[in-house]
Amino acid sequence: xxxxxxxxxxxxxxxxxxxxxxxxxxxxxxxxxxxxxxxxxxxxxxxxxxxxxxxxxxxxxxxxxxxxxxxxxxxxxxxxxxxxxxxxxxxxxxxxxxxxxxxxxxxxxxxxxxxxxxxxxxxxxxxxxxxxxxxxxxxxxxxxxxxxxxxxxxxxxxxxxxxxxxxxxxxxxxxxxxxxxxxxxxxxxxxxxxxxxxxxxxxxxxxxxxxxxxxxxxxxxxxxxxxxxxxxxxxxxxxxxxxxxxxxxxxxxxxxxxxxxxxxxxxxxxxxxxxxxxxxxxxxxxxxxxxxxxxxxxxxxxxxxx
Amino acid sequence: xxxxxxxxxxxxxxxxxxxxxxxxxxxxxxxxxxxxxxxxxxxxxxxxxxxxxxxxxxxxxxxxxxxxxxxxxxxxxxxxxxxxxxxxxxxxxxxxxxxxxxxxxxxxxxxxxxxxxxxxxxxxxxxxxxxxxxxxxxxxxxxxxxxxxxxxxxxxxxxxxxxxxxxxxxxxxxxxxxxxxxxxxxxxxxxxxxxxxxxxxxxxxxxxxxxxxxxxxxxxxxxxxxxxxxxxxxxxxxxxxxxxxxxxxxxxx
Numbered sequence: 261x262x263x264x265x266x267x268x269x270x271x272x273x274x275x276x277x278x279x280x281x282x283x284x285x286x287x288x289x290x291x292x293x294x295x296x297x298x299x300x301x302x303x304x305x306x307x308x309x310x311x312x313x314x315x316x317x318x319x320x321x322x323x324x325x326x327x328x329x330x331x332x333x334x335x336x337x338x339x340x341x342x343x344x345x346x347x348x349x350x351x352x353x354x355x356x357x358x359x360x361x362x363x364x365x366x367x368x369x370x371x372x373x374x375x376x377x378x379x380x381x382x383x384x385x386x387x388x389x390x391x392x393x394x395x396x397x398x399x400x401x402x403x404x405x406x407x408x409x410x411x412x413x414x415x416x417x418x419x420x421x422x423x424x425x426x427x428x429x430x431x432x433x434x435x436x437x438x439x440x441x442x443x444x445x446x447x448x449x450x451x452x453x454x455x456x457x458x459x460x461x462x463x464x465x466x467x468x469x470x471x472x473x474x475x476x477x478x479x480x481x482x483x484x485x486x487x488x489x490x491x492x493x494x495x496x497x498x499x500x501x502x503x504x505x506x507x508x509x510x511x512x513x514x515x516x517x518x519x520x521x522x523x524x525x526x527x528x529x530x531x532x533x534x535x536x537x538x539x540x541x542x543x544x545x546x547x548x549x550x551x552x553x554x555x556x557x558x559x560x561x562x563x564x565x566x
Numbered sequence: 567x568x569x570x571x572x573x574x575x576x577x578x579x580x581x582x583x584x585x586x587x588x589x590x591x592x593x594x595x596x597x598x599x600x601x602x603x604x605x606x607x608x609x610x611x612x613x614x615x616x617x618x619x620x621x622x623x624x625x626x627x628x629x630x631x632x633x634x635x636x637x638x639x640x641x642x643x644x645x646x647x648x649x650x651x652x653x654x655x656x657x658x659x660x661x662x663x664x665x666x667x668x669x670x671x672x673x674x675x676x677x678x679x680x681x682x683x684x685x686x687x688x689x690x691x692x693x694x695x696x697x698x699x700x701x702x703x704x705x706x707x708x709x710x711x712x713x714x715x716x717x718x719x720x721x722x723x724x725x726x727x728x729x730x731x732x733x734x735x736x737x738x739x740x741x742x743x744x745x746x747x748x749x750x751x752x753x754x755x756x757x758x759x760x761x762x763x764x765x766x767x768x769x770x771x772x773x774x775x776x777x778x779x780x781x782x783x784x785x786x787x788x789x790x791x792x793x794x795x796x797x798x799x800x801x802x803x804x805x806x807x808x809x810x811x812x813x814x815x816x817x818x819x
Contacts, residue, residue, distance in 0.1 A: 293570065319787075319788070
């Protein structure tokens, strides 16, 4: 038996390692570096109903142990994706997660209606209620539990595809939108998207990124993500996909102990394109070294101090 | 797989002036594939790697060169490297120049653009093509990589022709239809592109943006090109993966 096989609700993945949306495009580029079939899955670049050119000007600022990005959901649109990228993603012999972003309630519904007919090629829809780099939708929806529940319920009625809800950490209490997603009928929550941040060029006294703010990712945000996974794991019945600053197999294990059934690796691929491959190998070795038959036995084994 | 990340040894370090350095790195894999106009991403003790145009490659010797100008913390860290130190290096990345379709070339550049153009010159000369090089600098102290026969201009006039790259280009006696390749600051590339256009010559420029991954997955290093979609002023393309070399007629600088 494959020691890395995990289940996220009804979705079986050959490894807990999924490449996070926005850090692997649709898989073509990283396929030049390793065989992506070792992965549990790939989450597509965040898609919108119409193509988007994304934000103008500088989109990146380096930070301590991480980076800000303000790409702003540049993507070719869902129709192009269905016609030109979906079959390619399916051909990679790994889980196909399609990241769905929108500016409004209607956008999300229209996107899911367009994708539902291709359910045979898709393992799960990841509903992006958390991108901090667009003016409307996404994070502004994901930070309001009532709106999260309303959207998830509506999408639940439109498709049988597993719905994974990717949430924003830019809230006071992460369990509120997470519980709202569960009540709306979500199959899983993905925790966390990037933290809203800003860097300033002290010579020009202007923000480094032209969108003024950006999403902070990288190892610096991992403790925040671990805490949020742990908090949600104690109040949710649905599985959690952990995400935020994973750079190594040990980081994956930490997320799983905190309560994650699977994880998404994002910024690590921007530093080392083969990060997904080396992390996967590290997990195999971890299971061997520790006589673990199946890695999912780690999920939620955290013992908090009394 | 075709691509990989390597650990390269710093073989030699040469300072041209206080802030411009030429590194020779041992990296046989990259040396064997590298094409002029391509770049490498180099670790520098900061979170993100830094991109540098390849300044030369010797397949037989397994060596590549990169030129570094100290502009921030990352390049400052690189300036502290000693011979024998190791760096992580990813490449070769991006699309290089088309060096096959034309018989003669004019290479025009300035700033750190002179490094990738040096590699371009080496390869074109070895291929027996007719190559003219025009480099522009601020002053004598900044003059680097200027080989014998290159046309050199300085803004200050204390070395070579007094003026900028365009002054240098205007001094040339044009024969045939050379292709113009330009790497330098954006205003220089705009100027050189317009100059080439006025002479009816094709021109390709190599763009530079703040980068993260270098391999085309993060979409932070975009630049604009003309869009063929009606009503759309431009489209964002990736400097790292779709470029860094673009046709001057296509890119919006």
